[in-house]
Amino acid sequence: MSSINEIHTQILVIGAGAAGMATAAGAAGEGVSVLLVDERPRPGGILLQCIHRGFGLGVYGENLTGPEYCEKEAGRFYASGVPFLSRAHVIGIRSERTALISSPEGLYQCFFDQCVLAAGCREKNLYSLDISGTRPTGIYTAGEAQEMMNLGHYDIGSRAVILGSGDIGQIVARRLVLTGRNVAAMVEMKDHLGGLKRNQKECIEAYAVPVILGATVTEIHGYPRLTGVTVKHLDTGTQEIISCDMLITALGLVPDTSTADSLKGEEGFPEWLHLCGNAEYIHEIVDSVTREGLRLGRALGCSLAGKRA
Ligand SMILES: Cc1cc2nc3c(=O)[nH]c(=O)nc-3n(C[C@H](O)[C@H](O)[C@H](O)COP(=O)(O)OP(=O)(O)OC[C@H]3O[C@@H](n4cnc5c(N)ncnc54)[C@H](O)[C@@H]3O)c2cc1C
Structure with missing residues:
Protein backbone atom coordinates (compact mmCIF):
# COMPACT_ATOMS: atom_id res chain seq x y z
CA MET A 1 0.00 0.00 0.00
CA GLU A 123 1.09 29.81 -25.25
CA LYS A 124 -2.15 30.32 -27.17
CA ASN A 125 -2.18 27.63 -29.83
CA LEU A 126 -3.56 27.19 -33.33
CA TYR A 127 -6.70 25.52 -32.08
CA SER A 128 -7.80 28.80 -30.45
CA LEU A 129 -8.30 30.04 -34.06
CA ASP A 130 -10.94 29.10 -36.58
CA ILE A 131 -8.75 27.44 -39.24
CA SER A 132 -10.02 24.72 -41.54
CA GLY A 133 -8.16 21.83 -43.15
CA THR A 134 -6.17 18.88 -41.86
CA ARG A 135 -4.34 18.52 -38.53
CA PRO A 136 -0.97 17.13 -39.67
CA THR A 137 2.37 16.92 -37.90
CA GLY A 138 4.58 19.96 -38.30
CA ILE A 139 2.42 22.42 -36.33
CA TYR A 140 4.10 23.81 -33.22
CA THR A 141 3.80 26.77 -30.91
CA ALA A 142 6.91 28.96 -30.99
CA GLY A 143 7.91 27.81 -27.49
CA GLU A 144 7.60 24.15 -28.46
CA ALA A 145 9.70 24.74 -31.59
CA GLN A 146 12.31 26.56 -29.51
CA GLU A 147 12.46 23.81 -26.90
CA MET A 148 12.69 21.05 -29.53
CA MET A 149 15.48 22.81 -31.45
CA ASN A 150 17.52 24.20 -28.57
CA LEU A 151 17.17 21.51 -25.91
CA GLY A 152 16.13 18.37 -27.80
CA HIS A 153 18.12 19.07 -31.01
CA TYR A 154 15.28 17.56 -33.05
CA ASP A 155 14.97 17.94 -36.80
CA ILE A 156 11.63 19.75 -36.70
CA GLY A 157 11.38 20.59 -40.42
CA SER A 158 12.99 22.63 -43.16
CA ARG A 159 10.62 25.42 -44.26
CA ALA A 160 8.34 27.37 -41.92
CA VAL A 161 5.45 29.76 -42.00
CA ILE A 162 5.20 31.64 -38.71
CA LEU A 163 1.73 32.87 -37.77
CA GLY A 164 1.81 35.86 -35.43
CA SER A 165 4.75 38.09 -34.72
CA GLY A 166 5.37 38.20 -30.96
CA ASP A 167 8.87 38.14 -29.47
CA ILE A 168 9.15 34.35 -29.28
CA GLY A 169 8.09 34.01 -32.92
CA GLN A 170 10.74 36.51 -33.98
CA ILE A 171 13.44 34.81 -31.93
CA VAL A 172 12.44 31.42 -33.36
CA ALA A 173 12.52 32.88 -36.92
CA ARG A 174 16.15 33.89 -36.41
CA ARG A 175 17.00 30.50 -34.91
CA LEU A 176 15.48 28.71 -37.90
CA VAL A 177 17.59 30.78 -40.30
CA LEU A 178 20.75 30.32 -38.21
CA THR A 179 20.25 26.54 -38.23
CA GLY A 180 19.97 26.41 -42.02
CA ARG A 181 16.19 26.25 -42.28
CA ASN A 182 14.03 28.49 -44.41
CA VAL A 183 11.35 30.88 -43.17
CA ALA A 184 8.87 31.29 -46.05
CA ALA A 185 6.97 34.05 -44.26
CA MET A 186 5.98 35.59 -40.97
CA VAL A 187 2.24 36.30 -41.27
CA GLU A 188 0.67 39.00 -39.05
CA MET A 189 -2.94 40.25 -38.98
CA LYS A 190 -2.05 43.77 -37.89
CA ASP A 191 -0.29 46.36 -40.06
CA HIS A 192 2.85 46.14 -37.91
CA LEU A 193 4.94 43.49 -36.19
CA GLY A 194 4.46 42.76 -32.47
CA GLY A 195 7.20 42.37 -29.88
CA LEU A 196 10.13 44.50 -28.86
CA LYS A 197 11.73 46.85 -31.43
CA ARG A 198 15.06 45.24 -30.52
CA ASN A 199 13.83 41.83 -31.67
CA GLN A 200 12.36 43.22 -34.91
CA LYS A 201 15.75 44.70 -35.76
CA GLU A 202 17.95 41.83 -34.62
CA CYS A 203 15.78 38.86 -35.67
CA ILE A 204 13.61 39.92 -38.61
CA GLU A 205 15.37 42.78 -40.41
CA ALA A 206 18.91 41.46 -39.86
CA TYR A 207 18.02 38.05 -41.35
CA ALA A 208 15.70 39.39 -44.08
CA VAL A 209 12.78 37.26 -42.87
CA PRO A 210 9.86 37.86 -45.30
CA VAL A 211 6.91 39.50 -43.53
CA ILE A 212 3.29 39.53 -44.73
CA LEU A 213 1.24 42.11 -42.80
CA GLY A 214 -2.56 42.42 -42.78
CA ALA A 215 -2.97 38.69 -43.44
CA THR A 216 -3.77 35.43 -41.71
CA VAL A 217 -3.70 31.67 -42.27
CA THR A 218 -7.13 30.29 -43.21
CA GLU A 219 -6.43 26.70 -44.21
CA ILE A 220 -3.96 23.93 -43.51
CA HIS A 221 -2.90 21.43 -46.19
CA GLY A 222 -1.27 18.00 -46.13
CA TYR A 223 -1.55 14.79 -44.12
CA PRO A 224 0.15 13.15 -42.26
CA ARG A 225 2.78 15.91 -42.70
CA LEU A 226 2.02 19.56 -43.36
CA THR A 227 2.64 20.57 -47.00
CA GLY A 228 1.38 24.15 -47.03
CA VAL A 229 -1.00 26.80 -45.71
CA THR A 230 -3.44 29.19 -47.33
CA VAL A 231 -2.67 32.80 -46.49
CA LYS A 232 -5.50 35.34 -46.89
CA HIS A 233 -4.77 39.03 -47.39
CA LEU A 234 -7.38 40.75 -45.25
CA ASP A 235 -7.62 44.01 -47.24
CA THR A 236 -8.23 42.47 -50.69
CA GLY A 237 -9.51 39.03 -49.69
CA THR A 238 -7.03 37.40 -52.09
CA GLN A 239 -5.53 34.09 -51.06
CA GLU A 240 -2.26 32.30 -51.80
CA ILE A 241 -0.93 28.89 -50.86
CA ILE A 242 2.55 28.93 -49.35
CA SER A 243 4.34 25.59 -49.26
CA CYS A 244 5.93 24.68 -45.93
CA ASP A 245 6.45 21.68 -43.65
CA MET A 246 6.18 23.67 -40.41
CA LEU A 247 3.54 26.08 -39.17
CA ILE A 248 4.78 27.84 -36.07
CA THR A 249 2.33 29.89 -34.03
CA ALA A 250 3.36 32.95 -32.06
CA LEU A 251 -0.08 34.06 -30.94
CA GLY A 252 0.66 35.33 -27.46
CA LEU A 253 1.14 34.14 -23.91
C1 LIG B 1 10.85 32.69 -25.68
C2 LIG B 1 11.11 33.77 -24.69
C3 LIG B 1 12.15 34.65 -24.92
C4 LIG B 1 12.45 35.62 -23.97
N1 LIG B 1 13.51 36.44 -24.21
C5 LIG B 1 13.87 37.33 -23.25
C6 LIG B 1 15.04 38.15 -23.42
O1 LIG B 1 15.72 38.11 -24.46
N2 LIG B 1 15.39 38.97 -22.39
C7 LIG B 1 14.67 39.03 -21.23
O2 LIG B 1 15.06 39.75 -20.32
N3 LIG B 1 13.55 38.28 -21.05
C8 LIG B 1 13.13 37.45 -22.04
N4 LIG B 1 12.01 36.68 -21.86
C9 LIG B 1 11.18 36.90 -20.64
C10 LIG B 1 11.65 36.12 -19.39
O3 LIG B 1 12.62 35.19 -19.71
C11 LIG B 1 10.49 35.41 -18.72
O4 LIG B 1 9.48 36.35 -18.48
C12 LIG B 1 10.89 34.77 -17.37
O5 LIG B 1 12.02 33.94 -17.50
C13 LIG B 1 9.69 34.00 -16.81
O6 LIG B 1 10.02 33.41 -15.58
P1 LIG B 1 8.91 32.66 -14.69
O7 LIG B 1 9.64 32.15 -13.51
O8 LIG B 1 7.74 33.55 -14.46
O9 LIG B 1 8.34 31.47 -15.61
P2 LIG B 1 9.04 30.15 -16.19
O10 LIG B 1 10.45 30.38 -16.55
O11 LIG B 1 8.12 29.66 -17.26
O12 LIG B 1 9.02 29.10 -14.97
C14 LIG B 1 7.85 28.43 -14.55
C15 LIG B 1 8.25 27.11 -13.93
O13 LIG B 1 7.11 26.54 -13.29
C16 LIG B 1 7.16 25.12 -13.44
N5 LIG B 1 5.79 24.61 -13.23
C17 LIG B 1 4.65 25.01 -13.86
N6 LIG B 1 3.58 24.35 -13.37
C18 LIG B 1 4.05 23.52 -12.39
C19 LIG B 1 3.42 22.57 -11.51
N7 LIG B 1 2.10 22.38 -11.49
N8 LIG B 1 4.20 21.86 -10.66
C20 LIG B 1 5.55 22.06 -10.64
N9 LIG B 1 6.19 22.95 -11.44
C21 LIG B 1 5.45 23.67 -12.31
C22 LIG B 1 7.69 24.92 -14.85
O14 LIG B 1 8.27 23.65 -15.03
C23 LIG B 1 8.73 26.06 -14.95
O15 LIG B 1 10.03 25.61 -14.58
C24 LIG B 1 11.67 35.71 -22.79
C25 LIG B 1 10.58 34.85 -22.57
C26 LIG B 1 10.30 33.89 -23.51
C27 LIG B 1 9.10 32.98 -23.26
Whole structure:
Protein backbone atom coordinates (compact mmCIF):
# COMPACT_ATOMS: atom_id res chain seq x y z
CA MET A 1 0.00 0.00 0.00
CA SER A 2 1.45 3.40 -0.93
CA SER A 3 1.57 6.19 1.67
CA ILE A 4 1.68 9.95 1.29
CA ASN A 5 4.76 11.65 2.71
CA GLU A 6 4.11 14.81 4.72
CA ILE A 7 6.21 17.95 4.34
CA HIS A 8 5.83 21.10 6.46
CA THR A 9 7.15 24.48 5.36
CA GLN A 10 6.30 28.11 6.03
CA ILE A 11 6.44 29.07 2.35
CA LEU A 12 5.83 26.75 -0.58
CA VAL A 13 7.03 28.14 -3.94
CA ILE A 14 5.67 26.37 -7.02
CA GLY A 15 7.82 26.77 -10.14
CA ALA A 16 11.60 27.19 -10.24
CA GLY A 17 11.94 29.67 -13.09
CA ALA A 18 13.40 33.14 -12.55
CA ALA A 19 10.37 34.12 -10.43
CA GLY A 20 10.38 31.10 -8.14
CA MET A 21 14.15 31.07 -7.60
CA ALA A 22 14.19 34.77 -6.62
CA THR A 23 11.13 34.49 -4.36
CA ALA A 24 12.56 31.48 -2.55
CA ALA A 25 15.98 33.11 -2.06
CA GLY A 26 14.39 36.40 -0.92
CA ALA A 27 12.19 34.67 1.67
CA ALA A 28 14.95 32.40 2.99
CA GLY A 29 17.11 35.48 3.63
CA GLU A 30 14.56 36.49 6.32
CA GLY A 31 15.08 33.23 8.19
CA VAL A 32 11.86 31.37 7.38
CA SER A 33 11.53 27.84 6.01
CA VAL A 34 10.92 27.61 2.27
CA LEU A 35 10.45 24.74 -0.18
CA LEU A 36 10.85 25.21 -3.95
CA VAL A 37 9.15 22.65 -6.20
CA ASP A 38 9.37 22.15 -9.97
CA GLU A 39 8.29 19.41 -12.32
CA ARG A 40 11.55 19.70 -14.30
CA PRO A 41 14.86 18.15 -13.22
CA ARG A 42 16.64 21.48 -12.68
CA PRO A 43 15.75 25.07 -11.92
CA GLY A 44 15.56 27.67 -14.73
CA GLY A 45 12.18 27.29 -16.40
CA ILE A 46 11.93 29.04 -19.77
CA LEU A 47 15.46 30.49 -19.40
CA LEU A 48 17.06 27.14 -20.26
CA GLN A 49 15.67 27.05 -23.80
CA CYS A 50 16.42 30.75 -24.55
CA ILE A 51 19.96 30.39 -25.86
CA HIS A 52 19.93 33.88 -27.38
CA ARG A 53 21.43 36.95 -25.66
CA GLY A 54 19.30 39.70 -24.14
CA PHE A 55 19.03 38.70 -20.48
CA GLY A 56 20.35 40.48 -17.41
CA LEU A 57 21.15 44.01 -18.56
CA GLY A 58 19.07 45.42 -15.69
CA VAL A 59 20.07 43.10 -12.83
CA TYR A 60 23.67 42.27 -13.76
CA GLY A 61 24.60 44.97 -16.31
CA GLU A 62 25.57 42.17 -18.71
CA ASN A 63 24.06 40.92 -21.98
CA LEU A 64 23.66 37.24 -21.06
CA THR A 65 22.03 34.20 -22.68
CA GLY A 66 19.10 32.59 -20.85
CA PRO A 67 21.24 29.71 -19.49
CA GLU A 68 23.95 32.18 -18.33
CA TYR A 69 21.34 34.28 -16.51
CA CYS A 70 19.93 31.08 -15.03
CA GLU A 71 23.36 30.05 -13.73
CA LYS A 72 23.66 33.31 -11.79
CA GLU A 73 20.15 33.08 -10.38
CA ALA A 74 20.54 29.38 -9.53
CA GLY A 75 23.80 30.27 -7.75
CA ARG A 76 21.94 32.76 -5.54
CA PHE A 77 19.13 30.25 -4.98
CA TYR A 78 21.42 27.34 -4.00
CA ALA A 79 23.43 29.66 -1.70
CA SER A 80 20.18 30.42 0.16
CA GLY A 81 20.05 26.78 1.34
CA VAL A 82 16.40 26.33 0.30
CA PRO A 83 15.58 22.67 -0.47
CA PHE A 84 14.61 22.01 -4.08
CA LEU A 85 12.15 19.22 -4.89
CA SER A 86 12.73 18.47 -8.58
CA ARG A 87 10.68 16.35 -11.02
CA ALA A 88 7.79 17.11 -8.70
CA HIS A 89 4.48 18.19 -10.19
CA VAL A 90 2.04 20.08 -8.00
CA ILE A 91 -1.29 18.47 -8.81
CA GLY A 92 -3.47 20.80 -6.78
CA ILE A 93 -3.66 23.26 -3.91
CA ARG A 94 -6.40 23.01 -1.29
CA SER A 95 -8.07 25.71 0.79
CA GLU A 96 -6.76 24.21 4.04
CA ARG A 97 -3.27 25.25 2.87
CA THR A 98 -1.99 21.98 1.58
CA ALA A 99 -0.62 21.00 -1.82
CA LEU A 100 -0.54 17.53 -3.35
CA ILE A 101 2.74 16.84 -5.13
CA SER A 102 3.56 13.90 -7.38
CA SER A 103 7.21 12.91 -7.83
CA PRO A 104 9.16 9.78 -8.83
CA GLU A 105 9.69 9.14 -5.10
CA GLY A 106 5.92 9.09 -4.53
CA LEU A 107 3.19 11.46 -3.41
CA TYR A 108 3.77 14.29 -0.98
CA GLN A 109 1.28 16.38 0.94
CA CYS A 110 2.83 19.73 1.72
CA PHE A 111 1.46 21.83 4.61
CA PHE A 112 2.32 25.54 4.33
CA ASP A 113 1.47 28.99 5.72
CA GLN A 114 1.94 30.91 2.46
CA CYS A 115 2.11 29.70 -1.11
CA VAL A 116 3.66 31.42 -4.12
CA LEU A 117 2.52 30.27 -7.55
CA ALA A 118 5.34 30.99 -10.02
CA ALA A 119 4.25 28.48 -12.68
CA GLY A 120 4.96 30.71 -15.70
CA CYS A 121 2.67 31.02 -18.71
CA ARG A 122 1.25 28.98 -21.56
CA GLU A 123 1.09 29.81 -25.25
CA LYS A 124 -2.15 30.32 -27.17
CA ASN A 125 -2.18 27.63 -29.83
CA LEU A 126 -3.56 27.19 -33.33
CA TYR A 127 -6.70 25.52 -32.08
CA SER A 128 -7.80 28.80 -30.45
CA LEU A 129 -8.30 30.04 -34.06
CA ASP A 130 -10.94 29.10 -36.58
CA ILE A 131 -8.75 27.44 -39.24
CA SER A 132 -10.02 24.72 -41.54
CA GLY A 133 -8.16 21.83 -43.15
CA THR A 134 -6.17 18.88 -41.86
CA ARG A 135 -4.34 18.52 -38.53
CA PRO A 136 -0.97 17.13 -39.67
CA THR A 137 2.37 16.92 -37.90
CA GLY A 138 4.58 19.96 -38.30
CA ILE A 139 2.42 22.42 -36.33
CA TYR A 140 4.10 23.81 -33.22
CA THR A 141 3.80 26.77 -30.91
CA ALA A 142 6.91 28.96 -30.99
CA GLY A 143 7.91 27.81 -27.49
CA GLU A 144 7.60 24.15 -28.46
CA ALA A 145 9.70 24.74 -31.59
CA GLN A 146 12.31 26.56 -29.51
CA GLU A 147 12.46 23.81 -26.90
CA MET A 148 12.69 21.05 -29.53
CA MET A 149 15.48 22.81 -31.45
CA ASN A 150 17.52 24.20 -28.57
CA LEU A 151 17.17 21.51 -25.91
CA GLY A 152 16.13 18.37 -27.80
CA HIS A 153 18.12 19.07 -31.01
CA TYR A 154 15.28 17.56 -33.05
CA ASP A 155 14.97 17.94 -36.80
CA ILE A 156 11.63 19.75 -36.70
CA GLY A 157 11.38 20.59 -40.42
CA SER A 158 12.99 22.63 -43.16
CA ARG A 159 10.62 25.42 -44.26
CA ALA A 160 8.34 27.37 -41.92
CA VAL A 161 5.45 29.76 -42.00
CA ILE A 162 5.20 31.64 -38.71
CA LEU A 163 1.73 32.87 -37.77
CA GLY A 164 1.81 35.86 -35.43
CA SER A 165 4.75 38.09 -34.72
CA GLY A 166 5.37 38.20 -30.96
CA ASP A 167 8.87 38.14 -29.47
CA ILE A 168 9.15 34.35 -29.28
CA GLY A 169 8.09 34.01 -32.92
CA GLN A 170 10.74 36.51 -33.98
CA ILE A 171 13.44 34.81 -31.93
CA VAL A 172 12.44 31.42 -33.36
CA ALA A 173 12.52 32.88 -36.92
CA ARG A 174 16.15 33.89 -36.41
CA ARG A 175 17.00 30.50 -34.91
CA LEU A 176 15.48 28.71 -37.90
CA VAL A 177 17.59 30.78 -40.30
CA LEU A 178 20.75 30.32 -38.21
CA THR A 179 20.25 26.54 -38.23
CA GLY A 180 19.97 26.41 -42.02
CA ARG A 181 16.19 26.25 -42.28
CA ASN A 182 14.03 28.49 -44.41
CA VAL A 183 11.35 30.88 -43.17
CA ALA A 184 8.87 31.29 -46.05
CA ALA A 185 6.97 34.05 -44.26
CA MET A 186 5.98 35.59 -40.97
CA VAL A 187 2.24 36.30 -41.27
CA GLU A 188 0.67 39.00 -39.05
CA MET A 189 -2.94 40.25 -38.98
CA LYS A 190 -2.05 43.77 -37.89
CA ASP A 191 -0.29 46.36 -40.06
CA HIS A 192 2.85 46.14 -37.91
CA LEU A 193 4.94 43.49 -36.19
CA GLY A 194 4.46 42.76 -32.47
CA GLY A 195 7.20 42.37 -29.88
CA LEU A 196 10.13 44.50 -28.86
CA LYS A 197 11.73 46.85 -31.43
CA ARG A 198 15.06 45.24 -30.52
CA ASN A 199 13.83 41.83 -31.67
CA GLN A 200 12.36 43.22 -34.91
CA LYS A 201 15.75 44.70 -35.76
CA GLU A 202 17.95 41.83 -34.62
CA CYS A 203 15.78 38.86 -35.67
CA ILE A 204 13.61 39.92 -38.61
CA GLU A 205 15.37 42.78 -40.41
CA ALA A 206 18.91 41.46 -39.86
CA TYR A 207 18.02 38.05 -41.35
CA ALA A 208 15.70 39.39 -44.08
CA VAL A 209 12.78 37.26 -42.87
CA PRO A 210 9.86 37.86 -45.30
CA VAL A 211 6.91 39.50 -43.53
CA ILE A 212 3.29 39.53 -44.73
CA LEU A 213 1.24 42.11 -42.80
CA GLY A 214 -2.56 42.42 -42.78
CA ALA A 215 -2.97 38.69 -43.44
CA THR A 216 -3.77 35.43 -41.71
CA VAL A 217 -3.70 31.67 -42.27
CA THR A 218 -7.13 30.29 -43.21
CA GLU A 219 -6.43 26.70 -44.21
CA ILE A 220 -3.96 23.93 -43.51
CA HIS A 221 -2.90 21.43 -46.19
CA GLY A 222 -1.27 18.00 -46.13
CA TYR A 223 -1.55 14.79 -44.12
CA PRO A 224 0.15 13.15 -42.26
CA ARG A 225 2.78 15.91 -42.70
CA LEU A 226 2.02 19.56 -43.36
CA THR A 227 2.64 20.57 -47.00
CA GLY A 228 1.38 24.15 -47.03
CA VAL A 229 -1.00 26.80 -45.71
CA THR A 230 -3.44 29.19 -47.33
CA VAL A 231 -2.67 32.80 -46.49
CA LYS A 232 -5.50 35.34 -46.89
CA HIS A 233 -4.77 39.03 -47.39
CA LEU A 234 -7.38 40.75 -45.25
CA ASP A 235 -7.62 44.01 -47.24
CA THR A 236 -8.23 42.47 -50.69
CA GLY A 237 -9.51 39.03 -49.69
CA THR A 238 -7.03 37.40 -52.09
CA GLN A 239 -5.53 34.09 -51.06
CA GLU A 240 -2.26 32.30 -51.80
CA ILE A 241 -0.93 28.89 -50.86
CA ILE A 242 2.55 28.93 -49.35
CA SER A 243 4.34 25.59 -49.26
CA CYS A 244 5.93 24.68 -45.93
CA ASP A 245 6.45 21.68 -43.65
CA MET A 246 6.18 23.67 -40.41
CA LEU A 247 3.54 26.08 -39.17
CA ILE A 248 4.78 27.84 -36.07
CA THR A 249 2.33 29.89 -34.03
CA ALA A 250 3.36 32.95 -32.06
CA LEU A 251 -0.08 34.06 -30.94
CA GLY A 252 0.66 35.33 -27.46
CA LEU A 253 1.14 34.14 -23.91
CA VAL A 254 -1.36 33.69 -21.08
CA PRO A 255 -0.47 33.50 -17.35
CA ASP A 256 -0.81 29.90 -16.13
CA THR A 257 -2.71 29.78 -12.84
CA SER A 258 -4.44 26.48 -13.62
CA THR A 259 -2.92 24.76 -10.55
CA ALA A 260 -4.81 27.18 -8.29
CA ASP A 261 -7.88 28.15 -10.32
CA SER A 262 -10.22 26.01 -8.20
CA LEU A 263 -9.39 28.30 -5.25
CA LYS A 264 -10.51 31.45 -7.02
CA GLY A 265 -13.61 33.06 -5.56
CA GLU A 266 -15.43 36.29 -6.30
CA GLU A 267 -12.70 38.23 -4.52
CA GLY A 268 -9.88 36.46 -6.33
CA PHE A 269 -7.38 34.06 -4.75
CA PRO A 270 -7.12 33.55 -0.97
CA GLU A 271 -4.86 36.04 0.80
CA TRP A 272 -2.23 33.33 1.43
CA LEU A 273 -1.79 32.57 -2.29
CA HIS A 274 0.53 34.91 -4.20
CA LEU A 275 1.26 35.05 -7.93
CA CYS A 276 4.69 35.93 -9.25
CA GLY A 277 6.51 36.23 -12.61
CA ASN A 278 4.63 35.26 -15.78
CA ALA A 279 1.97 33.51 -13.69
CA GLU A 280 0.96 36.97 -12.47
CA TYR A 281 1.30 38.86 -15.79
CA ILE A 282 3.44 38.44 -18.90
CA HIS A 283 6.87 40.02 -18.46
CA GLU A 284 8.91 40.97 -21.53
CA ILE A 285 12.15 41.23 -19.59
CA VAL A 286 13.44 38.77 -17.01
CA ASP A 287 15.06 41.45 -14.82
CA SER A 288 11.66 42.64 -13.60
CA VAL A 289 10.66 39.02 -12.86
CA THR A 290 13.71 38.61 -10.62
CA ARG A 291 13.26 41.95 -8.85
CA GLU A 292 9.57 41.33 -8.16
CA GLY A 293 10.32 37.79 -6.94
CA LEU A 294 12.98 38.99 -4.50
CA ARG A 295 10.66 41.73 -3.23
CA LEU A 296 7.75 39.32 -2.73
CA GLY A 297 9.95 36.73 -1.03
CA ARG A 298 11.41 39.28 1.39
CA ALA A 299 7.99 40.71 2.20
CA LEU A 300 6.52 37.27 2.91
CA GLY A 301 9.60 36.25 4.89
CA CYS A 302 9.48 39.42 7.01
CA SER A 303 5.79 39.04 7.64
CA LEU A 304 6.14 35.41 8.78
CA ALA A 305 9.19 36.24 10.88
CA GLY A 306 7.32 39.13 12.52
CA LYS A 307 9.75 41.73 11.13
CA ARG A 308 9.05 45.01 9.34
CA ALA A 309 9.44 44.68 5.55
C1 LIG B 1 10.85 32.69 -25.68
C2 LIG B 1 11.11 33.77 -24.69
C3 LIG B 1 12.15 34.65 -24.92
C4 LIG B 1 12.45 35.62 -23.97
N1 LIG B 1 13.51 36.44 -24.21
C5 LIG B 1 13.87 37.33 -23.25
C6 LIG B 1 15.04 38.15 -23.42
O1 LIG B 1 15.72 38.11 -24.46
N2 LIG B 1 15.39 38.97 -22.39
C7 LIG B 1 14.67 39.03 -21.23
O2 LIG B 1 15.06 39.75 -20.32
N3 LIG B 1 13.55 38.28 -21.05
C8 LIG B 1 13.13 37.45 -22.04
N4 LIG B 1 12.01 36.68 -21.86
C9 LIG B 1 11.18 36.90 -20.64
C10 LIG B 1 11.65 36.12 -19.39
O3 LIG B 1 12.62 35.19 -19.71
C11 LIG B 1 10.49 35.41 -18.72
O4 LIG B 1 9.48 36.35 -18.48
C12 LIG B 1 10.89 34.77 -17.37
O5 LIG B 1 12.02 33.94 -17.50
C13 LIG B 1 9.69 34.00 -16.81
O6 LIG B 1 10.02 33.41 -15.58
P1 LIG B 1 8.91 32.66 -14.69
O7 LIG B 1 9.64 32.15 -13.51
O8 LIG B 1 7.74 33.55 -14.46
O9 LIG B 1 8.34 31.47 -15.61
P2 LIG B 1 9.04 30.15 -16.19
O10 LIG B 1 10.45 30.38 -16.55
O11 LIG B 1 8.12 29.66 -17.26
O12 LIG B 1 9.02 29.10 -14.97
C14 LIG B 1 7.85 28.43 -14.55
C15 LIG B 1 8.25 27.11 -13.93
O13 LIG B 1 7.11 26.54 -13.29
C16 LIG B 1 7.16 25.12 -13.44
N5 LIG B 1 5.79 24.61 -13.23
C17 LIG B 1 4.65 25.01 -13.86
N6 LIG B 1 3.58 24.35 -13.37
C18 LIG B 1 4.05 23.52 -12.39
C19 LIG B 1 3.42 22.57 -11.51
N7 LIG B 1 2.10 22.38 -11.49
N8 LIG B 1 4.20 21.86 -10.66
C20 LIG B 1 5.55 22.06 -10.64
N9 LIG B 1 6.19 22.95 -11.44
C21 LIG B 1 5.45 23.67 -12.31
C22 LIG B 1 7.69 24.92 -14.85
O14 LIG B 1 8.27 23.65 -15.03
C23 LIG B 1 8.73 26.06 -14.95
O15 LIG B 1 10.03 25.61 -14.58
C24 LIG B 1 11.67 35.71 -22.79
C25 LIG B 1 10.58 34.85 -22.57
C26 LIG B 1 10.30 33.89 -23.51
C27 LIG B 1 9.10 32.98 -23.26
